[in-house]
Amino acid sequence: MTATLESTSDTLTMAGALNRALADALGEDERVLVFGEDVGTLGGVFRVTDGLAARFGETRVFDTPLAESGIVGTAIGMAMNGLRPVVEMQFDAFAYPAFEQITSHLAKLRNRTRGAVELPIVIRIPYGGGIGGVEHHCDSSEVYYTHTAGLRVVTPASPADAYALLRQAIDSPDPVIFLEPKRRYWEKETVRLDHRSSTLDRAVVRRSGTDVTLISYGGALGITLEAAAAAAEEGYRAEVIDLRSLAPFDLDTVAASVRRTGRAVVVHEASRFCGYGAEVAAQLSETCFHYLEAPVLRVGGFDIPYPAPNLEKHHLPNVDRVLDAIERLQWDDAAPLTNTEA
Amino acid sequence: MTTTERTAASFFLPSEEPLGLINADGAPVAEPALEMPADDVLLRLHRAMVSGRRFDAQATALTKQGRLAVYPSARGQEAGEIGSILALRPQDWLFPTYRDSMAVVARGVDPVEVLTLLRGDWHCGYDPYRANVAPQCTPLATNTLHAVGFAHAAKTKGEDTVALVLLGDGATSEGDTHEALNFAAVWQSPVVFLVQNNGYAISVPLSKQTAAPSLAHKGVGYGMPSVLVDGNDAAAVHAVVEQAVARAAAGGGPTLIEALTYRVESHTNADDASRYRDRAEVEAWLTRDPIARLERYLTDRGLLDDAAREEISARAETEATSLRERMNTDTVLDPADLFRHVYAEPTAALRRQAEDLTAELSLGAEE
Numbered sequence: 001m002t003a004t005l006e007s008t009s010d011t012l013t014m015a016g017a018l019n020r021a022l023a024d025a026l027g028e029d030e031r032v033l034v035f036g037e038d039v040g041t042l043g044g045v046f047r048v049t050d051g052l053a054a055r056f057g058e059t060r061v062f063d064t065p066l067a068e069s070g071i072v073g074t075a076i077g078m079a080m081n082g083l084r085p086v087v088e089m090q091f092d093a094f095a096y097p098a099f100e101q102i103t104s105h106l107a108k109l110r111n112r113t114r115g116a117v118e119l120p121i122v123i124r125i126p127y128g129g130g131i132g133g134v135e136h137h138c139d140s141s142e143v144y145y146t147h148t149a150g151l152r153v154v155t156p157a158s159p160a161d162a163y164a165l166l167r168q169a170i171d172s173p174d175p176v177i178f179l180e181p182k183r184r185y186w187e188k189e190t191v192r193l194d195h196r197s198s199t200l201d202r203a204v205v206r207r208s209g210t211d212v213t214l215i216s217y218g219g220a221l222g223i224t225l226e227a228a229a230a231a232a233e234e235g236y237r238a239e240v241i242d243l244r245s246l247a248p249f250d251l252d253t254v255a256a257s258v259r260r261t262g263r264a265v266v267v268h269e270a271s272r273f274c275g276y277g278a279e280v281a282a283q284l285s286e287t288c289f290h291y292l293e294a295p296v297l298r299v300g301g302f303d304i305p306y307p308a309p310n311l312e313k314h315h316l317p318n319v320d321r322v323l324d325a326i327e328r329l330q331w332d333d334a335a336p337l338t339n340t341e342a
Numbered sequence: 343m344t345t346t347e348r349t350a351a352s353f354f355l356p357s358e359e360p361l362g363l364i365n366a367d368g369a370p371v372a373e374p375a376l377e378m379p380a381d382d383v384l385l386r387l388h389r390a391m392v393s394g395r396r397f398d399a400q401a402t403a404l405t406k407q408g409r410l411a412v413y414p415s416a417r418g419q420e421a422g423e424i425g426s427i428l429a430l431r432p433q434d435w436l437f438p439t440y441r442d443s444m445a446v447v448a449r450g451v452d453p454v455e456v457l458t459l460l461r462g463d464w465h466c467g468y469d470p471y472r473a474n475v476a477p478q479c480t481p482l483a484t485n486t487l488h489a490v491g492f493a494h495a496a497k498t499k500g501e502d503t504v505a506l507v508l509l510g511d512g513a514t515s516e517g518d519t520h521e522a523l524n525f526a527a528v529w530q531s532p533v534v535f536l537v538q539n540n541g542y543a544i545s546v547p548l549s550k551q552t553a554a555p556s557l558a559h560k561g562v563g564y565g566m567p568s569v570l571v572d573g574n575d576a577a578a579v580h581a582v583v584e585q586a587v588a589r590a591a592a593g594g595g596p597t598l599i600e601a602l603t604y605r606v607e608s609h610t611n612a613d614d615a616s617r618y619r620d621r622a623e624v625e626a627w628l629t630r631d632p633i634a635r636l637e638r639y640l641t642d643r644g645l646l647d648d649a650a651r652e653e654i655s656a657r658a659e660t661e662a663t664s665l666r667e668r669m670n671t672d673t674v675l676d677p678a679d680l681f682r683h684v685y686a687e688p689t690a691a692l693r694r695q696a697e698d699l700t701a702e703l704s705l706g707a708e709e
Contacts, residue, residue, distance in 0.1 A: 033498075059498055065528055070487055070521035077491020080476070082499070097517070104481050105488070112465035112477050115683040149684055173686040201689070248689040 021166035036088030093136035107150030130183035140270035157221035181219035203250035209239035227322035356558035362572035368638025396658035418606030421632035425579030486522035512543025532590035540605035561598035573601030
């Protein structure tokens with residue numbers, strides 16, 4: 001962690017905050033490289049790498065051939081030879097050709113070599129829906145990565161967090177899957193540019209409450225906060241936790257909240273079956289059973305391939321579904337939502 | 343990043359016939375396209391191949407004694423394994439596969455450490471940075487990309503390092519090989535790709551693997567100089583790899599080499615090669631043995647006599663005995679190792695799981 005002498009801040013979008021984090025990292029450490037498809041001259045399809053190639057040169061920021069396994073595989077070799085690559089997978093589902101390199105090598109080389117090989121690599125993946133994207137552009141692919149030991153998986157939900165988390169991810173000695181909720185790229189916020197004090201693996205309470213704990217992350221955090229505000233009007237004081245880090249999972253922060261509220265809902269965009277919410281619900285039932293007034297509920301997408309853009313609004317969790325879950329939790333025989341049973 | 347200028351395809355084409363220096367009968371090839379390595383290099387190649395074959399036989403025996411879970415023999419491929427390794431400079435890196443234990447040993451890694459993977463104690467038994475050898479790669483072709491990335495980083499940092507990556511004929515069908523050849527050619531990375539075409543990917547023969555005239559021909563499509571070499575001729579393999587390393591080090595970019603050879607044994611000790619190939623085919627290849635031909639050549643030239651052969655053989659035997667003795671001890675593994683080296687620091691969840699296992703084990707000890 002680098003000490004910063006004076007604090008600066010700026011009003012930035014999430015895409016702008018990520019761009020600033022990359023620029024600051026490139027400027028501070030010459031081992032950092034940024035590469036991928038269209039990240040050079042174009043500045044990335046979401047402009048997250050805008051201007052970096054011009055500023056840092058083609059040796060530091062460059063376009064690769066169109067090949068995701070090639071991008072991750074060569075990043076592994078570069079990291080073995082002392083560099084710190086930050087690579088971009090253009091969209092969530094485009095990362096699947098790199099899956100073997102990620103699961104078989106990126107996640108395991110430290111372990112295979114008893115710690116001799118360290119791979120400080122960040123794989124940035126714009127993920128999730130809500131932007132009217134066509135197929136293969138909207139997947140919530142987080143659990144493929146969280147299920148793989150050796151990877152860290154993080155996802156920011158705000159511009160400030162995007163800056164801080166990406167700086168920490170680049171500093172991390174472990175490989176980090178950095179999931180960027182693309183529906184939040186254009187949200188603006190004042191970002192403290194020295195904000196690197198929070199740790200990479202901690203959840204944060206975004207709204208305090210006493211009646212129910214809403215647990216969310218990334219793209220779904222927005223509607224979760226909206227739902228908490230709407231619930232307040234109906235008399236329910238909902239606490240909202242932003243997980244930020246999906247692997248490792250900050251059980252302590254979540255369990256402390258649930259032990260106070262006795263009720264929990266996990267909200268995410270991904271399909272519910274074997275989704276991230278299933279893990280959260282399982283860990284809460286194992287550690288908070290005697291504090292729970294009702295079963296842990298999940299609000300997520302349906303168990304379907306990500307739908308066509310004109311139908312996605314029916315698939316994605318919305319405020320009403322979260323409110324409905326909160327309502328159900330208030331009954332003694334709280335029942336699960338009906339949209340899911342596999 | 344430099345982009346290759348457009349060059350005539352013929353520049354990248356391999357020869358019609360494999361390049362060679364020493365024929366199967368030990369006679370020098372007439373009008374060779376390569377320069378014969380110096381006598382002392384040939385003698386080192388011979389000695390290392392004899393040691394390599396003895397190591398391979400010892401490892402095979404260790405599977406029969408239950409000391410190794412599995413062993414993929416490289417018998418018959420000594421020229422490819424040793425010829426290439428002895429052409430590397432100390433600062434160069436090797437990216438081997440699971441069949442290349444012989445090459446890793448020739449690179450200077452302790453044979454016991456090389457066999458740690460196959461004994462089942464840990465996934466890689468050696469520190470890659472000690473002898474510049476990446477972990478032996480089990481998934482096919484994934485190591486090709488690691489080699490390109492490593493070499494690219496070396497070039498970026500201005501280091502004089504070349505990466506040699508070993509792969510087999512089956513691996514050339516994998517997407518990663520395509521991506522690695524393409525990246526390396528576009529980036530002009532200092533990499534040498536050595537395909538040891540040993541005829542079979544487990545049971546699938548080359549004719550069902552590719553329709554290309556040769557695997558070396560694949561280099562043309564990427565804009566990469568390509569070489570077809572007699573993979574049972576250690577002198578020729580050494581010469582082409584040395585040339586490719588020198589070109590890469592001088593900024594000339596990558597080379598694809600196909601070494602035409604044969605896997606004399608089954609895929610591993612668990613495989614039964616008689617189900618998919620004739621004994622006659624194996625026997626025909628045994629007449630092209632890489633050690634016998636170099637031995638004959640060196641003897642004919644007066645560089646090797648009976649006394650020297652006996653000394654070399656005795657030394658290989660001593661090495662094998664030492665390996666056998668060291669492998670015949672039961673290793674003691676620490677269960678807590680399960681949780682080490684997953685992350686730089688164990689996560690809270692891993693610490694809890696480690697405590698659970700410790701409690702379980704101490705409970706078991708009380709019973």
